Amino acid sequence: MLALLLAFAVIHSGGASLRVWGAAKIGERAWRLLFAAVSIPSAVVVIGYFLAHRYDGVRLWNLQDQPWIVPVVWGGTAISFLFLYPATYNLLEIPAVLKPQVRLYATGIIRISRHPQAVGQVLWCATHLLWIGSSFMVATCAGLIAHHLFAIWNGDRRLAKRFGSAFEELRDSTSILPFRAILTGRQQLVPSEFLRPAQLGIAIAVGVFWWAHRFIGLGATSFARTGLAHLLG
Template sequence: MLVLLFLFAVIHSGGAALRSHAETRIGARAWRLIFAATSIPSAVVVIGYFLSHRYDGVRLWNLQGVPGMVPMIWALTAISFLFLYPATYNLLEIPALLKPKVRLYATGIIRISRHPQAIGQILWCFSHALWIGSSFMLVTCLGLIGHHLFAVWHGDRRLRARFGDAFEELRQNTSVIPFRAVIDGRQQLLWQEALRPSQLGIAIAVGVFWYAHRFIPIGSAAFLSSKLEGLLS
């Protein structure tokens, strides 16, 4: 699992590092297609392997029968999605239907944390590690959190190189730790910014994932079967 996470990190973060150089040579749309064509399949492999092995190793704890655990896990997961996806990218830029652009965001979820994806991933890892409790899950979470902590540094470095003083101003007025900039007065939350189509999309996605969870055992079995067929052939 750590090998797969490392390879994904190299592909994803390495592709992000090459973005400015690649766009000047082949264009933003072409590079986005190449980046998506490598990142998305590698992510699918990581997710498939995780689903097939999430209970492997030693069961360190089992809290699944504790009253109130299920709604708490779903609440934490829903909150993690609110950090993971809104204001991070324009979905139409993934297939390059719109020209991909690097932007500085200072509104919405960025007021709470400058790196919402890292915070969302940490929340997701905490909730799922609490629920599953296996040593495999713990190692997976350590790998995911490690990658996203690196991405915090890497992302700031790339934005500083690209935007200079504009990024420094954004950095000074925001925080990585959630709500820190709000508490010390550098940011003010505006409820109007939460009323966006992306938030509705996240709510729909949470509902879809909740419904799809019942099919995870079937999908995991199919993934393992395809791996075995590939090895035998």
Template sequence: MLALLLAFAVLHSGGAALRVWGEERIGARAWRLLFAALSIPAAVVVIGFFIAHRYDGLRLWNLQEQPWIVPLVWVGTAISFFFLYPATYNLLEIPALLKPEVRLYASGIIRISRHPQAVGQVLWCATHLLWIGSSFTAWACLGLIAHHLFAVWHGDRRLAARFGDAFEELRSSTSVLPFRAVLDGRQRLVLAEFLRPSQLGIAIAIGVLWWSHRWIGVAATAFNRSPLGALLG
């Protein structure tokens, strides 16, 4: 699991680091398509392997019979998705239907945390580890969180190099820890900025995921029976 996560981190963060270099040579759209063509299959492999082996190793705890665990896990997971997928604000840039651009955002969820995906990943890991309780899942969460902590540093470094003083101004008015900038007066929340069509899309995706979780056992079996599952063990 850690080896797969490391490979994905190198591919994903490495692609982000090479974005300027790649766009200069093949263009923004072609680079986005190449990046997606490599990243998406790699993410599918990581997710498939995790689903297939999530209960491997030692069972550290089992809270699944507790009446409070299901609503807690689902509410926490739902909130994590609103942090994990701010890229849906520019959904058409993902398949390069619109020209992909690097922007500085200072509104919406960025007011809560400058790195919402890291916050969402930590919350997702916390809820799923609480539900599953296996040593395999603990190691997977450790790897995921380590990658996102690196991405916090890496992302700030790339934006500082690209935007200079404009990013330093953004950095000074935001925080990585959620709500820290709001609590110390550097930032304020504007409710209207959160009422966007993309938020409805995320809510629909959460509903679909809720429904599809009944098929997780089937997905795990199918992955294990596939040539890739057999290769990864």
């Protein structure tokens, strides 16, 4: 699992670091399509392997019979989605229907954390580690969080190089830790900025995942077994 996560980190963060060079060579749209064509299949492999093996290793704890665990896990997971998917605000740029651009954001979720995907990933790891409790899940969370810690440093480095003083102003008025900039008076929360269609889409996605979760594990296990059978002939 750690090897797969490392490979995904190299592909994903490496592609992000090469964006300026790649866009200059083949254009923004072509680079985005190439980046997606490599990143998405590698993510599918990682997710499929995780789903098929999430209970592997040593079971360190089992809290699934506790009455409070389901609302805590689902509530935390739903909140993590609100941090994990800010890219849906520019959904048409993902398949390059609109020309992809690198922007500085200082509104909405960025007021809470400058790196919302890292916050969402940590929260997702915490809830799923609490639910699953396996040594495999511990290793998975360690790899995911390490990748996002690197992404925080790498992302700030790339934005500082690209935007200079404009990014320094953004960095000074925001924080990595959620709500820290708001609590210290460097930022203020504007609830109206969260009233966007993308937030409704995320809420619908949470509902769909909640309904489909009972089938995900069975499907992943079946997929993994079928794939292994084909590999072994």
